[in-house]
Amino acid sequence: MINHHLALLKREIWEHRSIWLTPLAISSIVILGTLTALIFAGEYAQELDVALFGAQNLVGDTERKAVMAGLFFGSSGIFFLALGILTVFYSLDSLYAERKDKSILFWRSLPVTDAETVISKLATALLVIPVAAIVAIIGTHLVNLVVTGIWVSMKGGDAGLLIWGSVPLIDNWLSMIIMIFAASIWMSPFVGWFLLVSAYTKRSPLLMAFLPLVLIPMLEGIFAHSNEFAKAVWGRLAMIPIHSGVGIENLFDEDKFELNDQMVSVLAQIDIGRFLSSGSMWAGVLICALLTFGAIYIRRFRDES
């Protein structure tokens, strides 16, 4: 039974090679970027040597951690963006391509239900693509740490202290994993919508998916003089309700005006409880379920002759 469902997911990875090619490409770019930066940094050899020496002796642990954490979480950002774009294209293509090339008749000649097929595509969008991104991010971080560590050692710095000791890796990775899955659940109504369009449309799924999302707010503005739809749909992109509410004033210790550990820890800024108790999140999950059900219904009932 497990094999059966794994085969459905494998099939998606075979067909949509961009699921692993995109994270791989971005990893390569980020790693190459680091290498290039380090090579060019060699031009300012003397200043860097002094800076390294200074960092080693003067700057406090917390500051070093803050800089490294920011750098690493920042490099994850580019993966977040790519993951989003990849998910849009994947889910729009997932039920459309098989109808376009008529292979749907072959897939449906096998003992697999329409519900299993559509849910395997939903799972690919909400689970497999995020996992591919997480693996790529962790891999990129590790390669970058090794490369930068070697470089710092070559410059006479203490890589153990400056690099390995300074990156709150586990904190960084855990928060990144939580953020990715929270984003995937939060954005799931969009994935459901794309699956429905992909199952329904006869041509240009991208246009058919985004046209209503642009037209409906316009019509609502003109005729109802309100913007509820736009707020519900586009407003969703603005913020995931997971931020723990650590304000800028809490980030600094007021007396000493120094960085404290809360700023270094990304994990401290995440509030899973707030996310899980968000009505808006659950409403999104429900909408995703309804739209997915619609996609299953269409695949099952539409005659493909």
Next chain:
Amino acid sequence: MNSLVSAQGVSKLFGSFRAVDNVSFEIDAGKIIGLIGPNGAGKTTLLKAMLGLTDCEGQLSVMGLDPFRQRKELMRNICFIADVAVLPRWIRVSQLLDYVAAVHPNFSRKRAEELLQQTKIMAKSKVKELSKGMVTQLHLSIIMSVDAKFLVLDEPTLGLDIIFRKEFYANLLNDYFDEERTILVTTHQVEEIENLLTDIMFINDGKILLSSTMESLGDTYTEVSTAGDEATRARGLGPIAENQMFGKSVMLFEGVGRELLEGLGEIRTPSVSDLFVAKVTGERK
């Protein structure tokens, strides 16, 4: 009742158009049935209803299952090749075998590999790199490796050259067919398969025009080549079709005893294609 397929008053409407119109028939196990009909006759729609790919009105049962509502169960024991090349073009042969092996409980990967070894198809090739004939060979190899009771082929050899077509049916008969299996095939090239068939069904305008075993076809239908006075007398017996050929009249009779026709000319059992043309054009008149 032991029929593999049982249809009672089956209809399929597209708007007001009746693609399949109140059709009833039974298919028994161990047969090779030819479903023959002109384009747009409702063949593919009827097949799709039997395969659970489309809903229909009336009572339809395939291997005791409701095909539309129990498609997954049905697909464990039924295989089909649709009328268009449907293997996904991006997939590799080895991936295809992996996938089918994982989702199909009755698939033998070993057998599929043996069958593929007899062809030029390589495991690492992608479907889009194969010729049309090879794609059909691949599809057939997969299907013949499924221990299914019922095989449905919708124009399986469309667009293939004569050598592939002959090979296709030879493989099917030699390596697949036995008394427990049933094959339903639709094709335009009826003369190529009429020797293989045990039964035929004609369909036109959504209705079954004829459903018969090949053996009893000769009892019901007779073709007479005749000329002159005999032709006039033969015409009096009410042929369902008449054609002129080499100065002779070729007439086709339905349900007229051979003893009545003897002496009127050269008598033989009509070919399926002649009979088909006679039935369909007769219907149009």
